[in-house]
Amino acid sequence: MTEPGPPPPAVVRGPLPATAERLDGLVRDAARRHPDRVAVRGVSGAVTFGELDRLVSRCARALTRLAGGPGAVIGLTAALDPACAVAYYGIARGGCTVALVNPLLGDDELTRALRVAGPRVLVAPERVAGRLRDLTGRLDGPPAVVTLHQGLSGLMAREEDAAEQVAPPAERACVQFTSGTTGEPKAIVLSHRNLCVNAAQTAQAHGLDTTSVTLNHLPNYHPMHLNSAMCAGAEQVLCTSPDSADAIALANRHRATHYYSLPVRLARLAADPGLGGLALDTVRAVYSGGSALPVAAAEKLSGHFGIPVVQGYGLAETSPLVHCDLPQRSRPGSVGVVVAQTECRVVDVTTRAELRAGEVGEVLVRGPQLMTGYLDGPGPVDADGWFATGDVGRVDEEGYLFLVDRLKDVFKHGNWLVSPTEIERVLLTHPQVADAVVVDGPDEFAGSVAHAYVVVRGDASCASVRDHVNERVAPFQRLRTVTAVAEIPRTATGKIRRREIRDGLLGRPDPRNPSILSTREETAP
Structure with a gap:
C-alpha cells in the first residue's frame, strides 16, 4: 500500500465571496451593483x-x-x-x-x-x-x-x-450532455448551486472583476464563460468569426483583459505564418480549455504575445471547472491547481489505492460544483463524494495536475499501460505532421498495439513518420502502422472522436464519414 497522496497545493485559493443562490x-445581483455597465456585446x-x-x-x-x-x-x-x-x-x-x-x-x-x-x-x-x-x-x-x-x-x-x-x-437548473467522444453522450443534471458556486470559483481562478473585459472566441456560448463573467460583473465581447486575427482585432478594439479560445484554434494560430503581424494590446492572459493544447503551441504564443497562455480542466459533470493553471506561476503542460473548495486525488486504476505525488492513475475530484447525477442514475460518485473523472494523470509536489489521457483511451501492451496522447505528442514533433491521433488495435500476443493516423504536409512518407516516433518512444509505445488521412475527426471543441477512428480500424467504418480511413498505409515489419 502506498502512502496517501500529494500534499496540499503550494498556492491555496482564498475564500469564495457570497454568490447568488439561483x-x-x-x-439580478449584477444589475443591482452596476446597471449601466455593458454586460454582453455581440x-x-x-x-x-x-x-x-x-x-x-x-x-x-x-x-x-x-x-x-x-x-x-x-x-x-x-x-x-x-x-x-x-x-x-x-x-x-x-x-x-x-x-x-x-x-x-x-x-x-x-x-x-x-x-x-x-x-x-x-x-x-x-x-x-x-x-x-x-x-x-x-x-x-x-x-x-x-x-x-x-x-x-x-x-x-x-x-x-x-x-x-x-x-x-x-x-x-440545467440538463447538459457530455461530448460523447468515447461513448454515448450522458445527460447530466446540474443544480442552481452547482452553477452559481462554479461561477464564483471560475471568476476567482481567472481573476475576473468589474474592470475585466472578456473576449470569447468560441463556436458556442459556453455557460462557464457566461456565468463567471456575470458573477464578477465583467463585460463580455463575443467573436463569432472563426478567424483568430478577427478575434485579436476585436480584443484590441474593446480593450479585453481575458482571451478565451479553443486548443484547436490556438494551435492553428501558433502555426499561422501571419502570427508575426499580430499583437494583443491589453489582454493579460490567454485561456484554453476543452481539450489539451500542445505545449509547443502554448509556448510559442506566450513568447510572441508576451503574456501567459494557460489551460484549465473541467468536465460537464463538474459545472465544469475544477482546475486552472496560475498565470503568475504557470507550469507548461499542466492544467493547474484546484479551484476554491475543491479537492483532487489520484488513485491506482486497478486497486483504487491513493497514489503519491508524481505517480500516474485515475483523477478523482470532490467539491460543491459536482453534478447531482445523470438523468438515469447518480453517476460514478463514491460514498465519500469523490467523482471518478475517467481521466488519467499525475499531481506534482505542489498540487499541479498533469493529464495523461482518458481512461477509456489508454490500453495495455503486455503489462505496460500505454497512453495514446503521449505518442501523439511525439508524432507532432515531426516537422511534416500537422495533426495526429493514436488508437489501439488488437494483437494476438501483446493484447493491443498502437496505430496512428496522421495529416501530413508535403511528401512525408508514413514509414518516415513511423520511424521518427519509434526511435523516440519506449518499445511498448511503438507504432504498428501509420496511415495518412485528409483530416482527423473532431468535435466543435477540438476533441478527437476516437470512437469513430477505432471503429474504422476494427473494420466498422462510421457511415457518416466512410472515407476517414481510405488512405495510403505502410505497415511496420
Whole structure:
C-alpha cells in the first residue's frame, strides 16, 4: 500500500465571496451593483446589466407561459449571441430547466438527446431552427421551436414590463450532455448551486472583476464563460468569426483583459505564418480549455504575445471547472491547481489505492460544483463524494495536475499501460505532421498495439513518420502502422472522436464519414 497522496497545493485559493443562490440571481445581483455597465456585446449590439435583467424577466414570463408553466424543460441552442444569455437566464427565472442542445451533433444523436431531455419548447438561432423542426417530428409530443431573435422577440413583446415575478426554481437548473467522444453522450443534471458556486470559483481562478473585459472566441456560448463573467460583473465581447486575427482585432478594439479560445484554434494560430503581424494590446492572459493544447503551441504564443497562455480542466459533470493553471506561476503542460473548495486525488486504476505525488492513475475530484447525477442514475460518485473523472494523470509536489489521457483511451501492451496522447505528442514533433491521433488495435500476443493516423504536409512518407516516433518512444509505445488521412475527426471543441477512428480500424467504418480511413498505409515489419 502506498502512502496517501500529494500534499496540499503550494498556492491555496482564498475564500469564495457570497454568490447568488439561483442561476438568474447572477444577473439580478449584477444589475443591482452596476446597471449601466455593458454586460454582453455581440454582432447584434450591446446590452447593459440593467437592460439584461429586464429582458430576462420578460423572457421568463413568455417562455414559461409557452411551456405550460414552471417546472418544464426548455431546450436552448447556445449560440454566441446576447439573445442567448437572455434566454438562458430567462428559463431559470421562469422556474424551468434549461437543456443545452448542441446543433453540431448528427441527426440520430440530436434526436436521442431531445428524447432524453424532453423539452416542451426549443429556442434556437434561425440558421438551425428549420433542422430542429424536422427532427422534432420524430418525437412524441414534439416541442414548439422558437427562433432566437424574431420568434423570441415576438413572444417577449406581448409581455408587459410589470413588477418582476420570479417563479420558484426548478429542482434541476440545467440538463447538459457530455461530448460523447468515447461513448454515448450522458445527460447530466446540474443544480442552481452547482452553477452559481462554479461561477464564483471560475471568476476567482481567472481573476475576473468589474474592470475585466472578456473576449470569447468560441463556436458556442459556453455557460462557464457566461456565468463567471456575470458573477464578477465583467463585460463580455463575443467573436463569432472563426478567424483568430478577427478575434485579436476585436480584443484590441474593446480593450479585453481575458482571451478565451479553443486548443484547436490556438494551435492553428501558433502555426499561422501571419502570427508575426499580430499583437494583443491589453489582454493579460490567454485561456484554453476543452481539450489539451500542445505545449509547443502554448509556448510559442506566450513568447510572441508576451503574456501567459494557460489551460484549465473541467468536465460537464463538474459545472465544469475544477482546475486552472496560475498565470503568475504557470507550469507548461499542466492544467493547474484546484479551484476554491475543491479537492483532487489520484488513485491506482486497478486497486483504487491513493497514489503519491508524481505517480500516474485515475483523477478523482470532490467539491460543491459536482453534478447531482445523470438523468438515469447518480453517476460514478463514491460514498465519500469523490467523482471518478475517467481521466488519467499525475499531481506534482505542489498540487499541479498533469493529464495523461482518458481512461477509456489508454490500453495495455503486455503489462505496460500505454497512453495514446503521449505518442501523439511525439508524432507532432515531426516537422511534416500537422495533426495526429493514436488508437489501439488488437494483437494476438501483446493484447493491443498502437496505430496512428496522421495529416501530413508535403511528401512525408508514413514509414518516415513511423520511424521518427519509434526511435523516440519506449518499445511498448511503438507504432504498428501509420496511415495518412485528409483530416482527423473532431468535435466543435477540438476533441478527437476516437470512437469513430477505432471503429474504422476494427473494420466498422462510421457511415457518416466512410472515407476517414481510405488512405495510403505502410505497415511496420
